Amino acid sequence: MKKKTTTKTLEKNALRFEVKRGLNGLGLYSKVPLKRGARVIEYTGDHLTEEEANERGGQYLFDVSKKLTIDGSGRENLARYINHSCKPNCRAEINESETRVFIFARRKIEPGEELTYNYGKEFWTEFIKPKGCRCGACKSTA
């Protein structure tokens, strides 16, 4: 099942966020101030079953429920540029009907700040641990 992001949302997101190269490769930066608890952006992409997701693979698969995985590898999904942090300023949250994923601000965010959320233990162990975590929080204690 394909899920299309509306042009309006894409235009709005383009005004509010920008993809930039940071210390940790490409990241997503806010161009606007965000309040604590604000809904920042939706993590969008093709809706896959577990079977389809396993077949497709990739680093942008977001497990929403036992029945649904979102493949966020599409370029229109700006949320895919949000890097992992062990001490993030955002969090990912699944809606009640387990069909959509939204990124919320965990604290007040200033314009120009990079957005981050914690990818979770499973992803961290599989993809981040082998090369060493390069998030701001880990770097400062290394």
Ligand SMILES: [Zn+2]
């Ligand atoms: Zn880290």
